[in-house]
Amino acid sequence: MSARIIRLTVLGALIAAACTPGTATVQPSAPPAPAVTGVPDTGPITLTIWDQEYGQVSRVWDRLNAEFEQRYPNVTVKRVKRDFNELKTLLRLAISGPNPPDVVEANQGWPDMGQLVKAGLLLPLDNYATAYGWNDRVSQNVLAVSSWTPDGKQFGTGNLYGYTTMGEILGVYYNKQKLVDLGLGLPTTFDEFEHDLAVAKQAGEVPIMFGNNDAFPGIHEFAVIQDRMAPTSDNTDFIFGSQGTQLSFDTPANLQAAATLQNWAKAGYFTPGFGGGGYQDAVNNFANGQGLFMITGNWVVGDLGADNRDFGFFVLPPKEAGAPPVSTGGAGYPLSITATSEHPDAAAAYIDWMTSDHASDLLVPTGQIPLHTGATASTVEPGTVLADVVAAAAATTASNGVVPYEDWATPTFYDTLTASIQELMADRITPQEFVSKVQQDYADFQSSRT
């Protein structure tokens, strides 16, 4: 009897569960441009926002939300803070449930926004972009990394699915006092930078403060070197995948970049024991005066203090002196409108507000980089580390030298790249093995797309 019950139950559970997972998708069409911009005064509106901000940025968001409600008294902003993993998993369920979010903050790239577009969860924003003039406020590459064909199969082209005016940039922080003590000036070429590393090492200093236990920091060390070796457009084409299997990670430039990174590790240019060291520990140690350089992104400005004057920041210099600055970075998390939002016009007005000059004035002191033209950065004090970061980002953006993050290239690229860089830096694989391994991931994904 009990055995029969068990069999019946298992069978029942299987039948109940047996259907194709995921629901059929309907691609939403772009809502028409609103006759007037701003929130229509058509009775009370509740806008539900899902975002993944925390710390200082989160407090600025609360303030901006309150100001938005004051501006449009018929609007109530309901903010839901979500971890990104959670956001991606729950969005599908939430959209069919009661009280779906109207605006979500999603990551770009194949693993994230690409999937949401493919599933028909986001609205094309093109008509809003025209109505609010978003296209003219930021450079083309900021829009491109949020652009997809409606079927989610082509990246970097098609409709606009997200918008932001805030961005990120990778570069080199330096300890001003230490640079002076070592008798060094700011490097203007890549060779000079490598020379500085050698000098620092010779003097018993940690040349680059670094901890790679968290795996992601390695991507950034590799990226800034790669930016010196490969033409700027290479990486953009690579992540967009527009040329399918035509492009390869196995290029002489990438090989050279991998060899350089491995040599730096072998030469002891990174913190001893970096493999087991934590990222946050490295940042804290650097903030406490250890190490000459630290290669990471604008986001640690908050840890160092926006008004800090002991540290400076520059984009890793080019091979030839005077060449335009190039660095990895670009648009931060963009804001998107969900396909089921009942108030897309109000949601668009909200996105416009969160990307306004006023919003950027409040966000920049938290270490975020303004990407829009005419950003005054009036809240930045000259001579601070924040001023350096903002200036470096502005110069890089102006010369069209912003390279998108490489881990957007395939859904599994982050895992493949982080693990392979750890192996490369520990001298477990050769630079050639490294590029072949990463290329394998890329080739697998590109051939699965066709």
Added chain:
Amino acid sequence: MDAEPSVASRAVAVGSRRRPERLPGEARRIGYLYIAPAFILYAAFNLLPLGQGVNTSFYDWDGITPGTWVGLHNYTGFFTDPAIRSGYVHVLILMVFYAFLPIVLGLFLAALLSRIRIRGLTFFRMLLFLPLVITDVVTAVAWTWVYDTHGPLNTVMNAVGLGHFIPSQGWLGDFNTALPAVGVFGLWGSFGFCLILFLAGVMKIPASLYEAARVDGANAVREFFAVTLPGLRYELQVVLVLSVIGTLDTFDEIYVLTYGGPGTATTVPAYLVWRRAFQSGEVGSAAALGITLMLIIFAVTYAINRLMERGAEP
């Protein structure tokens, strides 16, 4: 005329009127009603998701858009995917630390403690049990400090002149020491549990058995194998099953200590399930991995129980 019904026919009549008494403990239909509340909850929160998991494992699914039926393809990864294979190899190595060593050490100490009286034993027992009371994530974070370049482990090693044994990339950053370092964390966590269970078991063994063994001239080793070990059979079975399941399920400490790195030196199946399901959108593959892991746990548990029971027969 009315004849008295025969004895036999009366018995039949009685039988049909009054059914024989139910044996105590025999199942009655009303029993299903009693278990219904618990069963419905169990079905809704365990069986149904399990069914969905099995179903999902037959699809190539990114978690959002409709999946494509791929049959058993996701399961072939168990044999062909090097990431999965090395994950299971890592789990086997971890088993030495999570199951084998704690049991051996626990048995040894339990045997020792059975022979001598220690003052304040309750206090030491509490100390040993403490790692189990605190959640793994918290203790793992504390252990990242133990393994830190400037942490207590290296400080002690440097102080006693063993500094050159410290791996240059740190314990958790070196490809050779990362997995054993995770293992030592597990050993620290499960050793106390084993010892507590064995100590409780030892106390239950009648003192007369030890006396008899000593009268027969058994030394400590002989006494251990003749009296203590057989007496601890059930504790051993429980510890073995729990620690083997615990090893196969290892996730928290990997997530906190190494993120599966350096490279892929510490990836384990449960970590791959999480990464594929929630990071890279390979939900079908993650489900197949999870189901495989479940079947392996079933098989291993069954095997351990069968072996221990067979061993129990004289």
